[in-house]
Amino acid sequence: MMTSPVVQIVSECYVKPMGSTKESNHLCNLTPWDIAMLSMNYIQKGLLFKKPDQHDFIENLLDRLKQSLSLTLLHFYPLSGRLVTQKSEDPSTYSIFLDCNNNYGARFLYATLDMTISNILSPVDVPPIVESFFDLHKAVNHDGHTMPLLSIQVTELVDGVFIGCSMNHVIGDGTSYWNFFNTWSHIFQAQAQGDEYDVPILRQPIHNRWFPNDCSPPINLPFKQEDEFISRFEAPLLRERIFHFSAESIAKLKARANSEAKSSEISSFQTLSAHVWRCVTRARHMADDEITSCKLAINNRSRMEPALSRDYFGNAVGVxxxxxxxxxxxxxxxxxxxxxxxxxxxxxxxxxVRNMLKEWLQCPVVYQLGVHFDSSGVTVSSSPRFDMYGNEFGMGKAVAVLSGYANEFDGNVTAYPGFEGGGSIDFEVSLAPHVMIALESNEEFMEAVSVSNPLH
Known part of the structure; x- marks a missing residue:
């Protein structure tokens, strides 16, 4: 009986920032947006590249990745820290902070897998082995008290390299995550051209955490023990499949939606989200009176008056x-x-946004995957606007973006830009197996899905 290939961890180390700043040696207050993420999983996203046929390539790549990561962490110093809880009984206080001390660093793993790019991208569903491309499997963000806030795993395949990043969601959201990843790629490329240490970066992260006017940090939480607000959700058996929508297909859906609604305001992304919502609901064969929802993760930065900078590093995401x-x-x-x-x-x-924050401060809520994200609707997270395919690490453009186990549940939809750009979008959809079969049999849904060669 043949055994399936498994990911083998070859080496592990910690990468620390190249130097320190005055700001990197203090306790940082967490905002309501940050604290609400404590029971969620880490953000897990990564890029799959074709491996060049070069002698000693992987050794050189690992060295260069570590060197560029060290300089990147100097700018993104919170990722080298840990979470800390301070509590007392008289008076009763329970507060969680980010310890920005640089002494910890980010974990860096090198692993190997006896599989090819085709083994990963050719199957209809995302293969379960992809979960092993990420460190901190099933960790929740509260684990950042003892686990690294950032872990990089580089997995070498027969003909490819996957760079997977697990980042604590208390520290930042998707916008923060991809600013870090884009900056790391920029520094990597600059160092390859001879700029060893003095690399000007395009988007300097802003680390001053934003609080509403009626909130004076630190936030005193109404808890005494972590088990009052931390749960570990185990996803049921799901099928995960990436559906590709070309710019042309999306444009047709958008034109149809605006025509039917007698509007010109509905966006491509809103249309596509509504299309998936309707088709998934039909595939579930729900009772007519059952409530269903389409939830979208939304960036609060541009919604604020005055707007927060897009370079604000932290959580600024709502639903x-x-x-x-x-x-x-x-x-x-x-x-x-x-x-x-x-x-x-x-x-x-x-x-x-401010009303939601006011309500939260009156009754703090920590999101629980098994409670706040139900299986009677769809929840769309991430964004095709994030620059995912612009990241290069000496291997050319990535051939795919993939996610780990983190934050998976029935009805979860993760949005990526399509490989070819131009307004194309990929939706990674997680559904109960029988619902996925019904969705795949839905003519209205599959008509909009474009055939895409996964190996490009």
């Missing part, structure tokens, strides 16, 4: 929701559903 009964959703057309999604986004103003 908006369009809701309907399953019966209503099925009775109406795409334009009706897309307009509901559009209105949920359009109504997410500075006032709405």
């Amino acid at each position: 908006v929701s369009a809701e309907s009964t399953a019966g209503e959703l099925m009775e109406h057309d795409l334009g009706w559903a897309a307009w509901k999604v559009h209105k949920a986004v359009a109504n997410h103003s500075d006032r709405a």
Whole structure:
């Protein structure tokens, strides 16, 4: 009986920032947006590259990745720290901070796998082995008290290299994550051209955490023990598949939605999210009176007045929701559903954000995967606007973006830019196996899905 290949960890070390700054030796207060993420998993995203046929390539790559990472961490020093809890009984206090001390560093793993790029990208579903391309499997963000806040795993395949990054979601959101990744790539390329230490970066992260006017940090949480707000959600058996939507296909859906809604305001992303919502709801065969929702992770930076900088490093993400009964959703057309999604986004103003924060401060909530994200709707996270394919580490453009186990649940949808760019979008959809089969049999859904050669 043949055994399936497994990822073998070859080496492990810690990479520390190349020097220190005055700011990197203090306790940093966490915002409501940060604290709400404590029970979620780490962000796990990575890039798959074709491996050049060069002598000693992997040894040189690992050395250069570590050197460029060390300089990158000087700019993104919170990723080298740890979380700390301070509590007392009289008076009763329970506060969590980010210890920015540079002494810890980021974990760096090198691993090997006897599989090819084709073995990873040719199957219809994302193969389970991809979960092993990331460190800190199933860790929740509260584990950042004792585990690294950032871990890089470089997995060498027969003909490829996967660079997987696990970043603590308390420290930053998707915008922060990809600013770090883009900066690392920029520094890597600059150092390859001879700029060893003095590399000007394009987007200097802003580390001053933002708090609403009526909040004076640190935030005293209404807990006594971590088990009051930390849970470890185990995802049920799911199928995960990446569906590709070309720019042309999305444009047709958008035109249809705006025509049906007698509007010109519904965006491509809102249309595509509503299309997936309707088709998944149909595939689930829900009762007509059952409530279903389409939730979108949304960047609060541009919603604030004045706006937060796009370089703000931390969490500034909210969730908006369009809701309907399953019966209503099925009775109406795409334009009706897309307009509901559009209105949920359009109504997410500075006032709405501040009201949510005010409610949170009155009754702090830590998101729980098994509670706040239900399997009767879809939740769309990440963004095709993030620069994922612009990252190069001496191997040319990546051939795929892939995610780890983190934050997976029935109805989870992760958005990526399509490989060819130009407005194309990939949706990685996680569903119960029987629902995925029904979705794949849905003509309306599959008509919009474009055939894409995964090996490009």
